[in-house]
Amino acid sequence: MTRNSIVFDNVSYSFGKKEIFKKLSFEVPAGQTVGIMGPSGTGKTTLLRLMGGQIQPNNGTILVEGKDLKKIKRNELFELRKCLGMLFQSGALFSDLTVFENVAFPLKEHTSLSGEMIRYVVLIKLNSVGLRGAAHLLPRELSGGMQRRVALARAMALDPKLIMYDEPFTGLDPIALGVISNLIKDVGSVYECTNVIVSHDIEETARISDLLYVLSEGEIIGQGSPQALRNDDSPRLKQFLNGLPDGPVPFHYPAPEYMDSLIGGKNTKRIIIKRND
Amino acid sequence: MIIGSLKQIGRFSLETLSSMGRALRLLSFALIRRPDYRNIPLVIRQTYQLGVLSILIIVCSGFAIGAVLALQGYTQLVRVGSESALGLGVALVLVMEIGPVVSALLFAGRAGSAVTAEIGLMKATEQLASMEMMGVDPVRRIIAPRFWGGFVVLPLLALMFSVVGIWAGSLVAVDWLGVYSGSFWSVMEQGVDFFDHVMKGITKSIVFGFVVIWISVYQGYDSLPTSEGISTATTNTVVFSSVWILVLDFFLTLMMFEL
Numbered sequence: 061m062t063r064n065s066i067v068f069d070n071v072s073y074s075f076g077k078k079e080i081f082k083k084l085s086f087e088v089p090a091g092q093t094v095g096i097m098g099p100s101g102t103g104k105t106t107l108l109r110l111m112g113g114q115i116q117p118n119n120g121t122i123l124v125e126g127k128d129l130k131k132i133k134r135n136e137l138f139e140l141r142k143c144l145g146m147l148f149q150s151g152a153l154f155s156d157l158t159v160f161e162n163v164a165f166p167l168k169e170h171t172s173l174s175g176e177m178i179r180y181v182v183l184i185k186l187n188s189v190g191l192r193g194a195a196h197l198l199p200r201e202l203s204g205g206m207q208r209r210v211a212l213a214r215a216m217a218l219d220p221k222l223i224m225y226d227e228p229f230t231g232l233d234p235i236a237l238g239v240i241s242n243l244i245k246d247v248g249s250v251y252e253c254t255n256v257i258v259s260h261d262i263e264e265t266a267r268i269s270d271l272l273y274v275l276s277e278g279e280i281i282g283q284g285s286p287q288a289l290r291n292d293d294s295p296r297l298k299q300f301l302n303g304l305p306d307g308p309v310p311f312h313y314p315a316p317e318y319m320d321s322l323i324g325g326k327n328t329k330r331i332i333i334k335r336n337d
Numbered sequence: 338m339i340i341g342s343l344k345q346i347g348r349f350s351l352e353t354l355s356s357m358g359r360a361l362r363l364l365s366f367a368l369i370r371r372p373d374y375r376n377i378p379l380v381i382r383q384t385y386q387l388g389v390l391s392i393l394i395i396v397c398s399g400f401a402i403g404a405v406l407a408l409q410g411y412t413q414l415v416r417v418g419s420e421s422a423l424g425l426g427v428a429l430v431l432v433m434e435i436g437p438v439v440s441a442l443l444f445a446g447r448a449g450s451a452v453t454a455e456i457g458l459m460k461a462t463e464q465l466a467s468m469e470m471m472g473v474d475p476v477r478r479i480i481a482p483r484f485w486g487g488f489v490v491l492p493l494l495a496l497m498f499s500v501v502g503i504w505a506g507s508l509v510a511v512d513w514l515g516v517y518s519g520s521f522w523s524v525m526e527q528g529v530d531f532f533d534h535v536m537k538g539i540t541k542s543i544v545f546g547f548v549v550i551w552i553s554v555y556q557g558y559d560s561l562p563t564s565e566g567i568s569t570a571t572t573n574t575v576v577f578s579s580v581w582i583l584v585l586d587f588f589l590t591l592m593m594f595e596l
Contacts, residue, residue: 112470141472152467155458166471211467 063090064123065222065254066111071120073103073110080106082278083120088271090221093248093255095265095286098275099300099309104258105149107275108224111256112146113137125221142170145215145223149230151207153199153214159186160195163214170218185213188243190236205231212240216247222254223247229261241268262301266290274300276309360555363476367484367554370477379478383486387448388494394443395494396501402435403427403502407509411516420510421520425528427506428499432529432538436499438586441545444491445578449553452483453574456557457567465558480554487553491546492539499538537593544585549578 066088073081080103088094098104109115110122113129122129127140153162163182167173173181186192189209191202199207208231215223228244229237245268248255259265266272266286274282274289274297282289282297289297299307315321372380406427414420456479459465465475503525510516529535553574560570 114466114469138469138472138474141470144470144472146467146470148463148467148470150463152463154464154467155462166473169471169473 064088065090065125066256067121067123068110069121069123071110071117071122073106073115073117075106080278081117084279085120086273086280086283088254088256090254091248091252092270093245093257093268095257095259095269095272096275097259097262097265097272097300100260101313102275103278104275105226108146108226108256108258111224112141112144142218143221145218145220147208147212147215147223147225147228149226151199151204151211153207153211155199157198158195159191159197159199159202159210162199162210163217166214166217181217182213185217186210188216189213190239203231205233205236208232209236209240212243219251220253222256224256224258226258227260228257229259229264237264244268262303276300281309356559359559360551363480363555363558364551366476367481367551370474370481372477372481372485376477376482379482380486383482384490387444387452387483387487388490391444391447391490391494392497394447395440395498398439398443399431399436399498399501400505402439402498403431403505404509406430406435406502407506407514411510411514420514420516422524423510423516424503424507424521424525427510428503428525428529429534431499431502431506432535433541434538434586434590436502437495437538437541437545438582440495440498441491441542441549441582442579444487444494444546445549445553445582446575448487448490449549449574449578450571452487452550452553453557453560453571454567456480456483456554457560457562457570460558460560461562461564461567480558484550484554487550488543488546491549492542495538495542495545540593541586541589544589545582548581548585552578552581 064087068084068086071081071084072079096104096107106115110117110129111124113122113124113132116130125140125143127136129137132140153159154165157165160182163185164178167178167181171178183192183195186195189212191206191209191213194202194206194210199210202210208228212225212228215225223244225244228240232240241264244255244257247253257265257269266289269286272282272284272286272289273280276296281300282292282294284292289301292298296308298304299309407423410423410426411420414423414426456465459479465479468475468478507518507521511518511521556570556574556577560566
C-alpha cells in the first residue's frame with residue numbers, strides 16, 4: 061500500500077465570507093513529485109499554508125506525515141516542520157543575513173553539526189543552485205530570480221522529507237528554469253523526498269511531476285498523470301490546459317454585469333475618482 | 338442612525354478587546370518562551386541595538402535637561418537665599434521623575450519605533466512565516482530577545498540620564514553660577530535616600546520599560562503586512578507608549594507617596 065505524505069479529507073476553508081475550498085479531498089503519495097495547478101486566485105498558496113499548518117481549515121482533516129494538524133500541539137507542529145521545507149513565492153530570505161548565513165540558518169538551528177561541516181553543506185547546496193559564488197552577498201544585492209534560488213537552497217538545506225514549492229519557476233531565465241526543475245526532480249528521486257509544486261507553468265510542472273491536480277473554484281477539476289490529464293475530455297480541464305479565455309473556468313473575478321459597472325446600475329457600487337486623490 | 342452608531346461602538350469595542358487579548362497572548366508567549374542559552378547572543382545584540390545605540394540621545398537630553406533645571410532652580414532659589422538646596426532639588430526631580438519619564442519617552446521614540454518597524458517589515462516580507470515553516474519559533478527567536486533586551490536596558494538608560502543630568506546641573510550651578518560646591522553636593526547627599534528616592538525612580542523605569550517594549554513588539558507582530566500598516570504600527574508605538582508612560586507615572590507616583 062502506498063504511504064501518503066499529505067492527506068486532505070473533506071477540507072473546507074473560508075477567508076471572511078469567501079469560500080476558498082469546498083470539501084477538498086486528495087492525497088500526496090510519499091516520494092512523488094506532485095504538481096498543483098489552477099487559475100490565479102484559486103487558493104493554491106492558501107493550500108500550501110494549510111499543508112504547513114500556518115492556517116487551520118474550518119472543517120475537515122489534514123494529515124501531514126501521519127500527523128493531524130488540527131490535533132497536534134504547537135511544539136509538535138514545530139517539530140514536524142523540521143522535516144518540511146518550503147519555498148515561498150517571495151523567497152522570504154532574511155534580509156540582514158548573507159546568502160551563506162541564510163542557507164546555514166536551519167542547519168545551525170536544528171543540527172549539532174560543526175561549523176566546518178555546516179560550511180560544506182551550505183556550499184554544496186549553493187553550488188546546486190549555481191550561487192556558490194554569491195555566498196557573501198546580501199539578498200538585496202541579488203535579482204528576484206537569484207533570491208528564489210537561494211531560498212530553494214535553504215529549503216533543501218536539511219534534506220527534508222517533504223518540500224513545498226510556491227511558484228518555483230517564476231522569474232527564472234530559461235537556463236535557470238531547466239536547472240532548477242531538474243534539481244527539484246532529482247531531489248525527489250535521490251533523497252526519496254516528496255515534492256509539492258504549486259505553479260502556473262503547465263509545461264514545466266507537467267514535465268517533472270508524477271501526479272497533477274488541477275484546482276478551480278475551490279475544488280479539484282482534474283487529477284492524474286500529466287499524460288492522463290492531457291487526454292482528459294473535461295471542458296474545464298481542456299480550457300485551463302490550453303489557456304483559453306472562454307469556457308466554464310471564469311477568467312473574471314465575480315462582478316456585476318459589465319454595462320452596469322460602467323453606467324452605475326442598480327446593484328453596483330459606483331467608483332468615483334476625485335482628481336485630487 | 339442610532340443603530341449604525343451602536344454597531345460602530347460594538348465593532349470598536351470588539352476590536353479593542355480582541356487586540357488586548359492578542360497583546361496579552363504575545364506577552365505570555367514572550368515570558369514563557371524565554372531565550373535559551375543558545376539565544377543569549379541575540380539578547381546581547383538587542384541590548385546593544387536598543388541600549389548602547391540610545392546612549393547618545395539619552396546623554397544629550399540628560400545634559401540639556403539637567404542644565405535647564407539648574408538654571409531655572411537657581412533663579413528661583415537665589416531670591417530666598419536657598420541656592421545651596423539647588424543640588425538636592427535637581428537630583429530629586431531627575432532621579433524620581435524626569436529621568437525615568439523622559440528616558441522612557443526617548444526610548445519609545447528611538448528604540449520602540451525601530452523594533453516595531455523591524456518586526457513589521459519581517460512580517461510583510463514573510464520572514465517570520467518562513468522562520469515558522471523552518472520549525473523555528475519566531476516568538477523565541479525574534480520577539481523574546483527584543484522584549485528582554487528592551488526590558489533590561491531602560492532602567493540603566495534612566496539611571497544614566499539622571500547621572501548626566503546631575504553632572505550638567507553641577508556644571509551650571511557650581512562652575513558657572515558660583516554656587517558653593519560643598520553645599521551643592523552635601524545637601525544632595527543628605528537629602529537623597531537610595532531606597533526612598535533612587536529605588537522609586539528605578540521602579541518607575543522598570544515598569545515603563547516593560548510597557549514600552551511590550552507595546553513595541555506587539556504593534557510590529559500584529560501590524561498589517563503593508564507599507565501603510567507598518568507606518569500605522571510605528572506611529573501607534575510612539576503614541577500609545579507616550580500616553581501610557583504619562584498615565585502610569587501619575588498612578589505610580591500616587592502609590593509611592595501613599596496619597
